[in-house]
Amino acid sequence: MQKIPVSSDRKGSNITVISSDDVVKIECIRDKEYIIHTANDKYYWTASLEAFEEWLFEEGFRLVDQMNVVNMNHVRNYDPRKGLVTLKPETSSRQKTASAAWIHGEHITNVMNLLQRMKQLDHGLPETNEDDEIFETILAQEEDHRFARSYAMIKALYDKRKAEILLEESELRYKSLFEHNPDPILSIHLNGSISNANPAFHRVFGYSEAELLGKTVEPLIFPEHLALWELQFAATLKGATPNFEISFLRPDGEPVELSVKNFPIFVGKRIAGVYTIAQDISERRRAEEMILRSEKLSIVGQMAAGVAHEIRNPLTSLKGFVQLMQTRVEGFDSYFNIMQEELDRINFIVSEFLVIAKPQSVRFQPKDAGMILQHTILLLNSQALIHNVNLLTEADPELPPINCDENQIKQVFINILNNSIDSMPDGGQIRIELKRSDDNFVVIRFTDQGCGIPEDRLPRLGEPFYTTKEKGTGLGLMVTFKIIENHGGRMNIYSEVGTGTTVEVMMPMASENKKTPRL
Secondary structure (H helix, E strand, O other): OOEEEEEOOOOOOOEEEEEHHHEEEEEEEEOOEEEEEEOOOEEEEEOOHHHHHHHHHHHOOEEEOOOEEEEHHHEEEEEOOOOEEEEOOOOOOOOEEEEOOOOOHHHHHHHHHHHHHHHHHHHOOOOOOHHHHHHHHHHHHOOOHHHHHHHHHHHHHHHHHHHHHHHHHHHHHHHHHHHHOOOOEEEEEOOOEEEEEOHHHHHHHOOOHHHHOOOEOHHHEOHHHHHHHHHHHHHHOOOOOOEEEEEEEOOOOOEEEEEEEEEEEEEOOEEEEEEEEEEEOHHHHHHHHHHHHHHHHHHHHHHHHHHHHHHHHHHHHHHHHHHHHHHHOOOOHHHHHHHHHHHHHHHHHHHHHHHHHOOOOOEOEEEOHHHHHHHHHHHHHHHHHHOOEEEEEEEOOOOOOEEEOHHHHHHHHHHHHHHHHHOOOOOEEEEEEEEEOOOOEEEEEEEOOOOOOOHHHHHHOOOOOOOOOOOOOOHHHHHHHHHHHHOOOEEEEEEEOOOEEEEEEEEEEOOOOOOOOEO
16 A cells, blocks of 8 residues: 655645545646545645556556546446546545546446455455456456556456465464364474474373474484384475374373374475374273273183183082091091081182173172271281281271172282282281271272382283283282272272382272162
């Protein structure tokens, strides 16, 4: 938009500057002398017609006759009978008129029509190519070069504005896709520095803009995956679009498993950077692990049912023969009683083994966790003494009862204590705490002084056939987890190599109004 130096009188004094957009018409007094009209005032200006044309046609919306230069942007009406156009800017309440007697009426109508179509671009692009066809038709039919020049200038500015709108829409679409994409996205320069990150990236990983922009991406990558990232980044800079799995690090050092897709950023025909679109697959991995664990449980369950059946058949025969021999052989009753007890114990273990194979009908009753623990300690006390392990118990007074099946919870305690004793071949101490939590749970915590479990193995504890023992099967902890889960409880294991392990069992308190559940 041009700035025009004008004066308030013909002598050229009191110079002021006005905007070309405020001009409604320019009236020629005589050669190189003009009156510049705005909606409210008039000014004087001395220059050649060529000086006018330089900026009038640059802006493209002026209509020139023998007496007037009219700003067609401000034409509100045309009266062909009187040969007058009415001029009124949108920002003004006043209007002026200009003679159009020397101008062909059809030309004025054409320009008004074309300018109106151009203004309509402010409301968005037309859905059809009708406007383009109208421009082409008017240009093709016009024989007067002065009028054709006006049409061509308006058409050029129409096309320019249309291209600007298309660019704006394209940028808005990109921004919307980038800003509102639920997956984390990074824009990375050729040298590996981060140029932009969308809100999803900040939300998932917890980094601020200051921590990312201008920094290299390598510190965000899990060290063991850095070589993979460098390989795929280099491939992307050559035009590839690799898809791979990698882990990024949060500010606290916690890794996030991602499925990553890299895309080259093209500017013209050259690659100017890389887009990295990531998808958090942590939940998917956990779901896959649960499915795998479920499949293992199913296989183990089938094996357990078959093994239990095969063991129970000979057990029945052995128990019958022991009873028969006890009635015919005298003097060995104590031995026969021990054999009967051991056979009963084997039968009990086989019954517990069947927990893996199929759900058991269990009756839940309010029980004292402290009493169950005492009975368990009596069973294992001799084993603890043999291994030079001291069992210490500490319980809060007046603990509420827990809702459980006593035999199954006793089996849980036996499994946990056996593992603790086995972890201390040179002896030590197992501290057992019974406490009431604030969320209607009773917490039974077992803390030993054993060898501990490496941190990377903790998530897999409870999987069938996964064990840290040399001759273990992993079935004991699996049964333990399953029993606690069936009771609506939780079990957490914390460990440090060389220090010991803590197993925390949380059991729901018994409620007087709670119905006894059955599994």
